[in-house]
Amino acid sequence: MEKKKLFAGIIVFGSLWGFAECIIGPILDDAGLPSGAIMTSVFAIGLMMVSRMLYKKRGMQLGMGIVAGTLRMFNPFGGCVICSAIAIAAEGIIFELIWYYMSLDLRELKTYIMKISMGLISAYFCYVGGYVTTQILTPLVASANFYVWNLIVFIPQILSRGLLAALIGGVTVPLVLIIKDFNINSIKDKLYYSTASAVSILCWIFIITNAGFLIG
Amino acid sequence: MNKKKLILAVALIILLIGSVSSIYVYATQTEESTISLNGQKYSIELLFFIAESRFIDSLNISGLALDDLMLKVGAGLPKHQEFTIVGADGYQKTVEWENMKNGILTYEKMVVFSDLPKSFRVKEVVKIEAI
Numbered sequence: 001m002e003k004k005k006l007f008a009g010i011i012v013f014g015s016l017w018g019f020a021e022c023i024i025g026p027i028l029d030d031a032g033l034p035s036g037a038i039m040t041s042v043f044a045i046g047l048m049m050v051s052r053m054l055y056k057k058r059g060m061q062l063g064m065g066i067v068a069g070t071l072r073m074f075n076p077f078g079g080c081v082i083c084s085a086i087a088i089a090a091e092g093i094i095f096e097l098i099w100y101y102m103s104l105d106l107r108e109l110k111t112y113i114m115k116i117s118m119g120l121i122s123a124y125f126c127y128v129g130g131y132v133t134t135q136i137l138t139p140l141v142a143s144a145n146f147y148v149w150n151l152i153v154f155i156p157q158i159l160s161r162g163l164l165a166a167l168i169g170g171v172t173v174p175l176v177l178i179i180k181d182f183n184i185n186s187i188k189d190k191l192y193y194s195t196a197s198a199v200s201i202l203c204w205i206f207i208i209t210n211a212g213f214l215i216g
Numbered sequence: 217m218n219k220k221k222l223i224l225a226v227a228l229i230i231l232l233i234g235s236v237s238s239i240y241v242y243a244t245q246t247e248e249s250t251i252s253l254n255g256q257k258y259s260i261e262l263l264f265f266i267a268e269s270r271f272i273d274s275l276n277i278s279g280l281a282l283d284d285l286m287l288k289v290g291a292g293l294p295k296h297q298e299f300t301i302v303g304a305d306g307y308q309k310t311v312e313w314e315n316m317k318n319g320i321l322t323y324e325k326m327v328v329f330s331d332l333p334k335s336f337r338v339k340e341v342v343k344i345e346a347i
Contacts, residue, residue: 080334082333082335083333083334083335101219108219108220108223113224114220114223114224116227117223117224117226117227118223118227120231121223121226121230124230124234134335135335138333139336141333142333142336144311144312144315144332144336145310145312147300147310149310150300150308150309150310153306153308154306154307154308156237156241157237157305157306157307159233159234159237160234160238160240160241162234163231163234166231166234
């Protein structure tokens with residue numbers, strides 16, 4: 001696959017992920033739903049899994065995390081901006097690490113038990129890892145002190161909250177794998193690039209304009 | 217152990233860890249109607265009588281000035297420099313006196329700082345300790 005095509009994929013999937021974090025996350029939060037667990041296990045895992053399946057390239061999800069985290073920084077609403085951006089980028093790195101040793105054609109995931117297990121593992125580690133990373137890095141970025149004890153006493157809560165993310169992830173991955181046989185190279189270049197550009201631009205414009213309106 | 221068995225084992229361990237920690241969290245959950253400030257328990261209503269209010273313009277939110285509150289309960293400077301704020305769910309954050317000067321305790325028992333990210337907000341505060 002051409003690098004240009006992969007790069008466009010990183011931008012479009014990262015933008016969709018960032019868009020979901022900026023718009024859907026706060027809506028879930030306002031509705032009193034566990035937005036963190038849902039965002040990680042449905043949107044983050046779902047989109048990273050789709051991109052893994054379609055492009056079959058390592059490193060793509062890391063790039064998506066960086067794009068989504070950057071887009072999140074442009075939306076100053078709905079929860080801690082810097083924490084969310086750090087958590088999103090961390091989720092991209094963790095997903096990449098988990099899936100590094102899996103084959104790119106996902107041949108290990110033939111049975112439903114394997115699909116569900118990988119969904120559980122990915123969602124749990126992404127959620128818990130993202131949470132812990134943000135608890136450590138946010139104080140440092142905000143020029144505040146990090147107290148390790150504050151994190152240690154809250155670890156049981158983080159591990160507990162991750163269970164919901166894991167269970168949802170166990171559903172998301174098998175669902176995404178239904179479209180496993182779709183070939184991204186079957187899309188004509190002209191259509192691929194124009195759609196990728198349009199979707200990415202729309203996501204960024206919507207977030208930036210929305211933030212501008214709310215601030216103004 | 218082959219890859220498939222490893223994946224299955226890790227998934228089962230995750231379910232076990234998640235379940236055990238959920239039971240632990242549920243069993244250790246506390247419901248406090250008062251707030252403990254440096255070892256003394258106060259109702260939120262009483263605290264609103266003894267400390268000054270502060271309004272954070274940028275967030276459009278008001279509450280008790282945390283620095284004044286700690287001074288009134290005898291736990292401010294110069295004796296203490298750092299303060300740990302603990303929520304009912306165990307979430308806790310340690311901040312410095314400079315941060316307390318920009319912090320408030322709302323009537324809903326949430327601590328908010330104007331100079332720190334939202335992750336420093338602690339909901340359902342049950343304890344503030346000078347350390």
